[in-house]
Amino acid sequence: MNAKIEKPYINPYLGGAMLGVVLFMAYFFTGAGLGASGAISRVQTFILDIFASGHVDRVGYFAHYGGGSQNALADASIFMLLGTFIGGLISGFFNGRLKVETRRGPQITDRTRWILAFIGGVIMGYGARLARGCTSGQALSGGAVLSVGSWAFMFCVFIGGYVIAWFVRKLWN
């Protein structure tokens, strides 16, 4: 099915430098950095708006994105999200890494991995909104413009991960 051989990932410093140049261009051309979680919030509000439009109008947090006749998707961040998806697809295609599969530690089943990925996503989504940004929008972007809050946030992400890592080591090793 996939004739191409999966190429190895590039040197992390080189990858980081590429990411850094993209981040700089974001600041240079738009005045703001990169991000993903804000757009994901908009997608979520958009979906909710289809099923429970009145609810979106009543809850302040959702109304901010999709209240009234506002389209929650009419925002530049949605196009960045779309671009991120396309970019991943392009790079995956040229490096032979487009493949339907599940990446997991050797001691767990695919199903366990999926459940935990979902739970981790819920925790991540919740935390990202509380911190007003995810690893891209808050840590990466805010870090590059030296925001104090972003640096505090970034170290806390690492701390949170390291504290729990030992307890869930069976998931990954």
Added chain:
Amino acid sequence: MAPLDILGNYGTFWGYLTALLIGIGFGIALEMSGFGDSRRLAAQFYFTEMRVLKVMFTAIIVAMTLIFLTSSLGLLDFSKVFVNPTYLFPGIIGGLIMGVGFIVGGFCPGTSLVAMSTGKIDGMFFVGGVLFGVFTFGESVASFENFYNSYYMGRFTLSEWLGVDAGVAVVLVLLMAFAMFYGSELLEQKFGEKKAWKNINLKPYKKGTLIAGSLLLLTGVITMAIGQPSIERRWSWKSAVESKRLESREVFIHPGELYEVMNNALLYKNLIDVRSESDYNIFHLEDAEHLTLNDLTKTDVVKKFLDASANTVNIIISNDEKTAVEAFKIMRAQNIINLYILSGGINNWLDIFTIDKSIAVREDVKAKKDEDALRYAFTRAVGETVYPANPRVRHGHGLPELKFEKKVKMKTKKTISGGCG
């Protein structure tokens, strides 16, 4: 000058296209760096592969160095760049929660998208989880809104916190990142390659990496040496436009208009009194704040004006106009908007809203030496306790008939918000 703000200046089509292209670059860089693979991301927390730290910190230091280099060269106006506002504890708690989500789920929101686009089923489940997580947050935030909005410190950078030029902070961050990279290389050998401590190579870097790192550090040092643009330089970028506004007197407002502004309940007003402290104590307008020209260059003072709500008018007041014009230049250089000068200053104000003769009489002695001196001789210091400080206060006095052209036009701040906003 950058930021070009494509969306604000060229409309939604070009703005959205730019966002799409930047997104594509973002996606490619993430995927190529290995961020579409949850095992590689999780490995960070077991020290077996420090890819997350290396990629993230390299990206941060490269972007940071380019941002502050272009800023010091006058190519990028940093004051117009969005800096994630600091809400300290919500950020800290949110960060800790995200760390837990990271190790349990194996992704962060951005990387899960790339995993999903390359067909990783765990990535798809994670994205579904994030959607549900942001939904739960939206549903529950109302119950802890006070905490969510607490510890707000606004636009607050490491260089402001340390009280140094941004270039110095850049070099410090570079050195810290290099130390962390070095530590990562050693940890990878120990936990990834399972080497014994004594067998660990203490010089893990190839020549190319060392040269690239040195070049980056050199760029940081150059940025520090040039320094971030002074107020004089920032004024020179704007002087062509702003000098015309001063010459045409469109920013000088008549005392009658200031009186209306002062008593307009729909506006926030900052009356900035830049005269000497003794003149201020003798007499000043109601609620005027005494600030020296030097105060207006301080970050914490400026920040208050920059963070002000959209319906804020700033009016600079001196005895005549000379010092006020200086203050105007300093404040405009720092991008403070809705900024006006009281035409003719306090002297003109007192000519129009006449002060009781027992308190002060007009005399022009000092003014012969200094055009920006107070032309009224006061018998005592009255501060803002007398009728002309805000003429509405005492009803016995009618307002004089005034004819003037209204000049205050509220400009809304062009806000650039972050990708996560």
